Amino acid sequence: MITLPTVVTDSSTLTINEAAETTGWSPRMLRYIEEMGLVVPSRSGAGYRLYGAGDLQRLRTLRDLLDGHGVGLAEIGFARRLVNDTNLATAVHGWLESTPIRPEEIAADDWLAWEQQKHMALLDRAETSST
Amino acid sequence: MITLPTVVTDSSTLTINEAAETTGWSPRMLRYIEEMGLVVPSRSGAGYRLYGAGDLQRLRTLRDLLDGHGVGLAEIGFARRLVNDTNLATAVHGWLESTPIRPEEIAADDWLAWEQQKHMALLDRAETSST
DNA sequence: CGAACCTTGACACTCCGGTGATAACCTTGC
DNA sequence: GCAAGGTTATCACCGGAGTGTCAAGGTTCG
Numbered sequence: 398m399i400t401l402p403t404v405v406t407d408s409s410t411l412t413i414n415e416a417a418e419t420t421g422w423s424p425r426m427l428r429y430i431e432e433m434g435l436v437v438p439s440r441s442g443a444g445y446r447l448y449g450a451g452d453l454q455r456l457r458t459l460r461d462l463l464d465g466h467g468v469g470l471a472e473i474g475f476a477r478r479l480v481n482d483t484n485l486a487t488a489v490h491g492w493l494e495s496t497p498i499r500p501e502e503i504a505a506d507d508w509l510a511w512e513q514q515k516h517m518a519l520l521d522r523a524e525t526s527s528t
Numbered sequence: 529m530i531t532l533p534t535v536v537t538d539s540s541t542l543t544i545n546e547a548a549e550t551t552g553w554s555p556r557m558l559r560y561i562e563e564m565g566l567v568v569p570s571r572s573g574a575g576y577r578l579y580g581a582g583d584l585q586r587l588r589t590l591r592d593l594l595d596g597h598g599v600g601l602a603e604i605g606f607a608r609r610l611v612n613d614t615n616l617a618t619a620v621h622g623w624l625e626s627t628p629i630r631p632e633e634i635a636a637d638d639w640l641a642w643e644q645q646k647h648m649a650l651l652d653r654a655e656t657s658s659t
Numbered sequence: 660c661g662a663a664c665c666t667t668g669a670c671a672c673t674c675c676g677g678t679g680a681t682a683a684c685c686t687t688g689c
Numbered sequence: 690g691c692a693a694g695g696t697t698a699t700c701a702c703c704g705g706a707g708t709g710t711c712a713a714g715g716t717t718c719g
Contacts, residue, residue: 414695556709
């Protein structure tokens with residue numbers, strides 16, 4: 398391990414390459430992820446990205462989220478839109494409600510809860526039901 | 529208008545081409561939309577797709593939903609997954625909650641509600657807050 | 660039977676998400 | 690000032706969403 402000119406090591410913030418190494422993302426992807434607003438690190442005076450512990454954590458969980466559920470960054474971005482844009486959420490929610498859902502497509506255990514609480518808020522169940 | 533061999537006109541179900549005309553979607557897209565489970569018409573004995581009033585309605589609102597909010601079919605499919613797969617929803621929800629959100633990105637009016645009710649269910653707001 | 664419609668399957672094309680590579684140019688620390 | 694590293698901007702490539710089109714083969718009904 399060669400001694401490098403440590404650019405910024407104020408507290409426990411990592412630069413993009415360091416963050417890349419510890420999270421498994423490529424620097425390129427870190428920039429991309431930032432670009433779509435999913436993980437936006439703070440910046441040093443000179444404009445260097447500074448990844449804090451929270452950022453790193455989020456980057457790792459993001460990775461898990463992605464390959465754990467076959468979801469793409471775009472979908473997460475979309476989910477974020479759903480959260481931030483009440484209009485969109487209402488519209489989508491409304492459309493889905495009007496959709497006749499065939500039980501076969503839904504995991505049995507999920508289905509029961511869904512059917513019974515159809516009129517509850519979408520994710521409200523995530524807090525009331527413990528796994 | 530030539531007289532066609534009316535394939536199946538039981539009640540008020542339309543065949544795919546008719547449905548296509550009244551909804552604005554191409555037959556191709558209707559099949560595609562069905563393929564991703566968004567609008568799945570019933571079938572005649574011979575396997576012909578039969579679009580009922582509900583299906584047609586959903587197809588039209590789907591169109592509005594899409595070009596009204598710049599959303600893709602894939603996103604709607606994803607939203608559906610969110611609704612049906614509690615696991616996914618919880619995971620995504622959890623990740624988003626851990627995300628530090630910067631106000632600038634959020635519509636001012638939305639933001640207030642969001643900030644204050646940060647711990648409420650995602651879409652619960654859609655029902656409590658009236659626009 | 661035959662015209663007009665339906666079905667599935669597949670090829671093809673465009674646009675965009677996801678990524679790498681590379682260039683041209685600042686920043687930091689020895 | 691120089692090396693290692695950071696920054697933005699871009700070109701490039703692959704795969705998947707979205708969509709048209711065509712082929713081969715059933716269905717319906719006059």
